[in-house]
Amino acid sequence: MSQVRVRFAPSPTGYLHIGGVRTALFNWLYARQQKGIFILRIEDTDQSRSTDESIQAILEGMAWVGLDWDEGPFRQTERMELYRSHGLRLFEQGKAYWCVCTPEALEARRKEAEAKGLSPKYDGRCRALGITKPTQEAALRFKAPQEGQTVVDDLIKGRVVFDNNVLDDLVILRSNGYPTYNFSVVVDDGLMKITHVVRGDDHLTNTPRQLPMFEALGFPIPRFGHLPMILGPDRTRLSKRHGATSIMAYKEMGYLPEAMVNYLVRLGWSHGDQEVFSREELIEKFSFDHVQKSSAVFNPDKLLWMNAHYLQHSDPSRIAEALVPLLEQAGLKAEIEAVTPEWMQRLIVMVRERTKTLMEMVHWVKPYFGHAVPYEEEAAKKFLTQSTVPVLQELVATFEKFPALSKAEWEEAFKKLVEQKGLKMGQLAQPVRVALTGRTASPGLFEVMELLGRERTLLRLRKGIERASAAQA
RNA sequence: GUCCCCAUCGUCUAGCCUGGCCUAGGACGCCGGCCUUUCAAGCCGGCAACACGGGUUCGAAUCCCGUUGGGGACGCCA
Secondary structure, eight states: OOOOEEEEOOOOSSOOBHHHHHHHHHHHHHHHHTTOEEEEEEOOOOTTTOOHHHHHHHHHHHHHHTOOOSEEEEEGGGGHHHHHHHHHHHHHTTSEEEEOOOHHHHHHHHHHHHHTTOOOSOOOTTTTTOOSSOSSOOEEEEOOOOSSEEEEEETTTEEEEEEGGGOOOOEEEOTTSOBOHHHHHHHHHHHTTOSEEEEEGGGGGGHHHHHHHHHHHTOOOOEEEEEOOEEOTTSSBOOGGGSOOBHHHHHHTTOOHHHHHHHHHHTTBOOTTOOOOOHHHHHHHOOGGGBOSSOEEOOHHHHHHHHHHHHHHSOHHHHHHHHHHHHHHTTOHHHHHTSOHHHHHHHHHHHGGGOSSHHHHHHHHGGGSSSSOOOOHHHHHHHSOGGGHHHHHHHHHHHHTOSSOOHHHHHHHHHHHHHHTTOOHHHHHHHHHHHHHSSSOOSOHHHHHHHHOHHHHHHHHHHHHHHHHHSOO
16 A cells, blocks of 8 residues: 555635634544645635735644644645646547637526526537637636546545536636646646545535546546535534634634644544544544544534643643743733743643633733732722721731741631631631732632742732721721 | 435434444533532533434344435636
8 A cells, every 4th residue: 555645725715714724634634644645735726816825824724733744835826837738638638628618608608507497517519619729718628528427435425426417528727827626636636646635525526527537637546535514503614704713713712722623623523432632642543434424513612611621631831831922912021031930830720720711811820920919999899898907917917927838837827717706718718819819719719829929928918908908998 | 406415412422334232322511419718620410312204124323215404516716
């Protein structure tokens, strides 16, 4: 068996979307598993819609999810000669012909046919003309087989049979000399010796159109695998109106690429009941046998859960790596530089079980930098009241007696004070929480103290007392 | 309209190929409880599906046919 060669072939007409990433991912996984070659090919033959920004977006998106390629990126616009020469060869061999129908005329006939309830396919009228040297604008059409059947033995869908009479003579070279999609794909997949064409199942009906071209060009026929589509909640193809579909939008919302990959791979593929897979496991366990035939609805809730899971279970240094740029973006550059990586990781471990995205984590992590902490007005108003001043003062006095902060000792002292005063835990805990973090919700108080350290804990408690003393009685 | 694909809880899915182990399992979400200094996390429990109709068979979620429903394709777009 020769080496597996697969490709991801997006067209650069917008951002890299979720569906594209999943297609790329399945190709990549298969290549890595089979020790094969993964090729990136940019299909930019539609010069009116392709942009360089889109190419950048594709590369950026691929990099973010960690899908690296072995060959390319190739751009089809740099391979024009190849398509032209192969097209002309088909003409010379009598397998293609010049068509002088204008786009307008074709459009009109298509409409007419549709109105009559007929198939809108090209009627093949130039096929018999035998034009050898067109004197006007002409497109080259491939002579598609008109009888018999074309069978696609699909890796995912199984055996699919098409009657050739549904095929029409496809334009392979436009009158402007550019190849069309269905032709450039065949030439490239053939020339690049692609062994497995794995793409969205919106291409399934393109396959019987492409197979005869592989044959005509003398290329070996690759295996095909058509992946089910990803749908929005309304069960139509996922698109912009369903919300964020750009892969980079998820980066910006604070998702981890590994969570994204894990979620996406489970959309259409499964391995028993397992939900969470490391990248190594995916490479090992991926199989087309367990790719679902039916389309899947994108479920943001489950993606969010997956992200929370990775936030909670990944190595803290990994989370820090992803979080730090976001903190810098949030204007905390100086604060980050003032702390050690170890402390940063402790902070992450402390807050992470209450965050589902890195963006939420940014919010949760903020109170622990710097000396004093700003209060959320509501929180201060509610808990830093005159009546709390005496007990807070007593707490500070108690803590001051300890030369160092010991979480266990301070907790014990705290609880003793609560008991002495006949208070409920929360009656002291909430004011202290606000004093320490500025908020009513936080990690465990003594974890917070331990992280802040003795001096900052005492400082913030004193500031809390100041604020409470200034409050209206 | 024509062709193609698909069909298990609201969603992602296991099981289907190689019928009985399925009183259909897991996950997300939802509801309830436990834990609890707040917020979470965690743990325990609950609700919830084989689209429908015919066959085949001792027996069908699993095999066959049809119906219905959903999706896709039919461009000098990709």
